[in-house]
Amino acid sequence: MALFHVRMDVDIPRDLDPEERAETLAREKKYSQDLQHSGKWVHIWRITGKFSNISIFDVETPDELHEILWNLPLFPFMTIDVTPLNKHASSIK
Numbered sequence: 001m002a003l004f005h006v007r008m009d010v011d012i013p014r015d016l017d018p019e020e021r022a023e024t025l026a027r028e029k030k031y032s033q034d035l036q037h038s039g040k041w042v043h044i045w046r047i048t049g050k051f052s053n054i055s056i057f058d059v060e061t062p063d064e065l066h067e068i069l070w071n072l073p074l075f076p077f078m079t080i081d082v083t084p085l086n087k088h089a090s091s092i093k
């Protein structure tokens with residue numbers, strides 16, 4: 001098990017076909033919710049006032065996270081920042 005903090009900033013071009021935009025967003029939602037049901041996508045939080053989210057992933061390896069992120073339907077329109085997390089020595093959980 002390895003935890004990762006991931007920030008995703010979304011920037012969809014204004015001239016993208018509205019049908020393609022809607023279809024991509026619907027696929028993104030299903031992809032994300034399937035991974036949430038699997039337990040791999042542990043948290044997703046909207047960043048206030050931005051088309052961005054902060055997420056926590058619980059995966060086996062960095063390669064697995066890479067595959068997940070690479071296959072996001074919105075991947076071509078995202079800037080993604082990944083921070084690996086280690087257990088803090090003072091954590092009681």
Ligand SMILES: O=C(O)CC1=CCC(=O)O1
Pocket residue numbers: 008010028029030032033051052053074
């Ligand atoms: O809306 C976003 O922040 C992008 C996104 C990631 C998963 C999802 O459902 O939307």
